[in-house]
Amino acid sequence: MPHKLRKIRKTRGSRTQGYGRIGQHRDAGSKGNRKVGRHKHLWSKVVTYEPDYFGNHGFTSPQSLHRKENTLNLQKLTELAEANTTVNLTEMGYTKLLGAGRITKPLTVTVPTCSKSAEEKIAQAGGKVITVSQENGE
Numbered sequence: 001m002p003h004k005l006r007k008i009r010k011t012r013g014s015r016t017q018g019y020g021r022i023g024q025h026r027d028a029g030s031k032g033n034r035k036v037g038r039h040k041h042l043w044s045k046v047v048t049y050e051p052d053y054f055g056n057h058g059f060t061s062p063q064s065l066h067r068k069e070n071t072l073n074l075q076k077l078t079e080l081a082e083a084n085t086t087v088n089l090t091e092m093g094y095t096k097l098l099g100a101g102r103i104t105k106p107l108t109v110t111v112p113t114c115s116k117s118a119e120e121k122i123a124q125a126g127g128k129v130i131t132v133s134q135e136n137g138e
Helices: 007-011 043-049 074-080 116-124
Strands: 071-073 086-088 096-098 108-111 128-131
Touching: 071 074, 074 096, 074 116, 096 108, 096 116, 116 128
Parallel strands: 071 096, 086 108, 108 128
Antiparallel strands: none
Protein backbone atom coordinates (compact mmCIF):
# COMPACT_ATOMS: atom_id res chain seq x y z
CA MET A 1 0.00 0.00 0.00
CA PRO A 2 1.64 3.24 -1.08
CA HIS A 3 1.95 5.99 1.44
CA LYS A 4 4.16 8.97 1.98
CA LEU A 5 5.87 7.74 5.16
CA ARG A 6 8.38 5.38 3.52
CA LYS A 7 12.06 5.63 4.52
CA ILE A 8 13.12 7.08 1.18
CA ARG A 9 10.84 10.08 1.75
CA LYS A 10 13.13 11.24 4.55
CA THR A 11 16.25 11.15 2.38
CA ARG A 12 14.90 12.81 -0.78
CA GLY A 13 16.93 15.87 -1.64
CA SER A 14 20.04 14.71 0.24
CA ARG A 15 22.03 13.79 -2.88
CA THR A 16 23.26 10.36 -1.65
CA GLN A 17 20.15 9.14 0.21
CA GLY A 18 22.26 7.94 3.11
CA TYR A 19 24.72 5.76 1.17
CA GLY A 20 27.80 7.99 1.50
CA ARG A 21 29.48 10.26 -0.98
CA ILE A 22 31.57 7.79 -3.04
CA GLY A 23 29.30 5.17 -4.56
CA GLN A 24 28.76 3.13 -1.42
CA HIS A 25 25.66 1.50 -2.85
CA ARG A 26 27.16 0.39 -6.15
CA ASP A 27 29.16 -2.55 -7.53
CA ALA A 28 28.20 -4.98 -4.77
CA GLY A 29 26.09 -7.09 -7.11
CA SER A 30 24.45 -10.34 -6.21
CA LYS A 31 23.22 -13.27 -8.27
CA GLY A 32 20.39 -14.07 -5.89
CA ASN A 33 21.62 -17.33 -4.40
CA ARG A 34 24.65 -16.00 -2.57
CA LYS A 35 25.73 -13.09 -0.42
CA VAL A 36 26.69 -9.73 -1.87
CA GLY A 37 30.22 -9.17 -3.20
CA ARG A 38 31.56 -12.71 -2.71
CA HIS A 39 32.77 -12.76 -6.32
CA LYS A 40 33.89 -9.16 -6.31
CA HIS A 41 35.30 -6.95 -3.57
CA LEU A 42 34.88 -9.52 -0.78
CA TRP A 43 36.72 -12.30 -2.62
CA SER A 44 39.79 -12.06 -0.36
CA LYS A 45 37.55 -12.50 2.69
CA VAL A 46 36.04 -15.65 1.18
CA VAL A 47 39.46 -17.11 0.40
CA THR A 48 40.81 -16.31 3.86
CA TYR A 49 37.95 -16.98 6.24
CA GLU A 50 35.37 -19.06 4.33
CA PRO A 51 37.25 -21.44 2.03
CA ASP A 52 34.27 -23.83 1.85
CA TYR A 53 31.74 -21.09 1.04
CA PHE A 54 31.23 -22.21 -2.57
CA GLY A 55 30.40 -25.73 -3.68
CA ASN A 56 27.94 -28.41 -2.70
CA HIS A 57 27.72 -29.57 0.90
CA GLY A 58 25.49 -31.90 2.81
CA PHE A 59 24.48 -35.50 2.36
CA THR A 60 23.82 -37.64 -0.68
CA SER A 61 20.38 -39.15 -0.85
CA PRO A 62 20.53 -42.89 -0.10
CA GLN A 63 18.17 -43.53 -3.00
CA SER A 64 20.76 -42.33 -5.49
CA LEU A 65 23.33 -44.79 -4.14
CA HIS A 66 21.17 -47.79 -5.06
CA ARG A 67 20.60 -46.75 -8.65
CA LYS A 68 24.09 -47.55 -9.87
CA GLU A 69 23.38 -50.49 -12.11
CA ASN A 70 25.83 -51.70 -14.69
CA THR A 71 23.53 -52.77 -17.52
CA LEU A 72 24.10 -54.66 -20.74
CA ASN A 73 21.85 -55.01 -23.79
CA LEU A 74 21.36 -58.17 -25.83
CA GLN A 75 23.02 -56.43 -28.76
CA LYS A 76 26.33 -56.27 -26.87
CA LEU A 77 25.80 -59.72 -25.36
CA THR A 78 26.11 -61.37 -28.76
CA GLU A 79 29.41 -59.57 -29.31
CA LEU A 80 30.72 -60.73 -25.91
CA ALA A 81 29.78 -64.35 -26.46
CA GLU A 82 31.09 -65.01 -29.96
CA ALA A 83 32.57 -68.47 -29.28
CA ASN A 84 31.01 -69.36 -25.92
CA THR A 85 27.56 -70.76 -25.23
CA THR A 86 27.63 -69.78 -21.56
CA VAL A 87 28.17 -66.25 -20.32
CA ASN A 88 28.54 -65.23 -16.67
CA LEU A 89 27.73 -61.52 -16.58
CA THR A 90 28.03 -61.43 -12.78
CA GLU A 91 31.76 -62.14 -13.00
CA MET A 92 32.09 -59.45 -15.68
CA GLY A 93 30.56 -56.88 -13.32
CA TYR A 94 27.14 -56.45 -14.96
CA THR A 95 24.07 -56.24 -12.73
CA LYS A 96 21.20 -56.26 -15.23
CA LEU A 97 20.52 -57.61 -18.71
CA LEU A 98 18.22 -55.51 -20.90
CA GLY A 99 16.33 -56.56 -24.00
CA ALA A 100 17.44 -54.05 -26.66
CA GLY A 101 18.69 -55.80 -29.77
CA ARG A 102 18.39 -59.30 -31.22
CA ILE A 103 19.97 -62.60 -30.30
CA THR A 104 20.26 -65.52 -32.72
CA LYS A 105 22.22 -68.29 -31.02
CA PRO A 106 21.23 -70.17 -27.84
CA LEU A 107 23.09 -68.88 -24.79
CA THR A 108 23.04 -69.69 -21.10
CA VAL A 109 23.40 -66.38 -19.29
CA THR A 110 24.05 -65.92 -15.56
CA VAL A 111 23.12 -62.43 -14.33
CA PRO A 112 21.75 -60.91 -11.08
CA THR A 113 18.62 -59.40 -12.71
CA CYS A 114 17.09 -59.51 -16.15
CA SER A 115 14.26 -57.70 -17.93
CA LYS A 116 11.27 -59.68 -19.18
CA SER A 117 11.92 -58.83 -22.82
CA ALA A 118 15.53 -60.01 -22.61
CA GLU A 119 14.46 -63.24 -20.96
CA GLU A 120 11.82 -63.86 -23.65
CA LYS A 121 14.23 -63.18 -26.51
CA ILE A 122 16.86 -65.54 -25.08
CA ALA A 123 14.20 -68.24 -24.61
CA GLN A 124 13.01 -67.82 -28.21
CA ALA A 125 16.59 -68.31 -29.42
CA GLY A 126 16.78 -71.58 -27.43
CA GLY A 127 18.83 -70.36 -24.48
CA LYS A 128 18.06 -69.67 -20.83
CA VAL A 129 18.71 -67.04 -18.18
CA ILE A 130 19.91 -67.96 -14.69
CA THR A 131 19.36 -65.17 -12.18
CA VAL A 132 20.95 -64.91 -8.72
CA SER A 133 17.70 -65.94 -6.99
CA GLN A 134 17.57 -69.11 -9.11
CA GLU A 135 21.18 -69.93 -8.25
CA ASN A 136 20.43 -69.68 -4.52
CA GLY A 137 17.47 -72.04 -4.90
CA GLU A 138 14.72 -69.56 -4.09
